[in-house]
Amino acid sequence: MPLWLGFGVCDIAGRLVFWLWPGKRRVVLCNLTHALPDATSTQRNKIAQGMIQSNLKNYFDLFRAHKMTPAQFDAQVTVIGLENVREAEKRGKGIIVFSGHVGSFSFVSQVATRVQIHFNLTVEPFNPPKLFELVRRLREVDPQTKLVSVVGSELRNVFRALKRNEMVCLAIDRDVIGNGVPQDFFGTPALLPTGAAEIALRTGATVMPVLCYRTPDRRNVLLFKPGFVLEATKNRATDVAQGNARLLREVEKMIKDKPDQWVVLQPIWDDCK
Numbered sequence: 001m002p003l004w005l006g007f008g009v010c011d012i013a014g015r016l017v018f019w020l021w022p023g024k025r026r027v028v029l030c031n032l033t034h035a036l037p038d039a040t041s042t043q044r045n046k047i048a049q050g051m052i053q054s055n056l057k058n059y060f061d062l063f064r065a066h067k068m069t070p071a072q073f074d075a076q077v078t079v080i081g082l083e084n085v086r087e088a089e090k091r092g093k094g095i096i097v098f099s100g101h102v103g104s105f106s107f108v109s110q111v112a113t114r115v116q117i118h119f120n121l122t123v124e125p126f127n128p129p130k131l132f133e134l135v136r137r138l139r140e141v142d143p144q145t146k147l148v149s150v151v152g153s154e155l156r157n158v159f160r161a162l163k164r165n166e167m168v169c170l171a172i173d174r175d176v177i178g179n180g181v182p183q184d185f186f187g188t189p190a191l192l193p194t195g196a197a198e199i200a201l202r203t204g205a206t207v208m209p210v211l212c213y214r215t216p217d218r219r220n221v222l223l224f225k226p227g228f229v230l231e232a233t234k235n236r237a238t239d240v241a242q243g244n245a246r247l248l249r250e251v252e253k254m255i256k257d258k259p260d261q262w263v264v265l266q267p268i269w270d271d272c273k
Contacts, residue, residue: 001064003218004218006057006060006064007057007060007218009060010053010056010057010060011053013053013056014049014050014052014053014054014055014056015049015053017052017056018045018048018049018052024052024265025048026272027265027266027267027272027273028048028051028052028265029044029045029048030267030269030271030272031264031267031268031269031272032044032047032048032259034185034186034187034188034268034269034272035186035252035255035256035259035262036256036259037186037187046260047259047260049260050259050260050261051259051260051261051262051263051264051265052265053260054103054104054214054260054261054262054263055263055265057104057214058103058104058106058107058263061104061106061107061220062104062106062107065107065110070114073110073111073114074111074114076218076219076220077107077108077110077111077219077220077221077222078219078220078221078222079111079115079222079224080221080222080223080224081223081224081225081226082115082224084208084224084225084226084227085117085167085208085224087226087227088206088208088227089165091204091206091229092165093162093165093203093204093205093206094161094162094163094164094165094166094167094168094203094205094206095162095166095167095168095205095206095207095208095227096162096167096168096169096170096196096199096200096205096206096207096208097167097168097169097170097207097208097209097210097224098169098170098171098172098196098207098208098209098210098247098250098251099169099170099171099172099209099210099211099212099251099254100171100172100173100251100254100255100262100264101171101173101174101262101263101264102211102212102213102254102255102258102261102262102263103211103212103213103214103220103221103258103261103263104212104214104220105121105169105171105212106121107220108212108220108221108222109121109169109222111222112167117167118161118164118165118166118167119166119167119169120157120158120161120166120167120168120169121169122158122168122169122170122171158199159199159203162199162203162205163203168205169210170193170195170196170199172192172193172195172196172244172247172248172251173185173192173248173251173255173262173264173268174192174264174266174268175190175191175192175193176193177193179193180192180193180194181194183241183244183245183248184245184248185248185252185268185269186252188269189269190268190269190270192244192248194240194241194244196244196247197230197239197240197243197244197247198240200229200230200243201230201232201236201239201240201243204229204232206227206228206229207227207228207229207230207243207247208224208225208226208227208228209225209247209250209251209254210222210223210224210225211223211225211254211257211258213257213258213261214261225250230243230246
């Protein structure tokens, strides 16, 4: 299917889902009232439709990726800030790239190994297991791309990857496995994970904000921002809280920058459930 036609179908389907699924519409709009309190209801309605459309486009990208050649990937994905990755690699302690669920990260990550980045993408298990396995295989269209589950004993693979001075990507804007703690997010407490800060403090890995987004001409951009190291003191609880707060402020900027590509359709705050 041509790209323009596939995205056109996603746009139409996204509008239908928005208007015909009132429960999902309410959740998405509620999330946006927290993230974009100054936006008008008309603006939030338009952004919410865009969020659903972006979700569908991400799956369209995922299912077409296995048919694409490396040259086609390179033509559709622009990598910016690679020098920040190289600088962080010199420390030798691995890199934790963190983000929100913004853009088509599973798609653009396929270019990582072609720019010689050892990339480990954490993925969220879901039901039914057979569908999850299909999506996992599609994300592994590049055989060098490693996927690490965020649950159970698979967390050890994150530490192993960092020890090998590789890159691990963590999304921190949603409590996927139910072990989040209350944290300030857009000015209101929400249950969110603290794993990124905890792992960074434990390993000394560089933490690096990364923003993935789709441009109006249907291209994708993978932007690596300058990395930094979280400072560890004798008070680990305070270090984690302050470190994760710093990470969340960066994620808030990403979401405000590309709100229609924030693909979280689940409730983040208690009043959105």
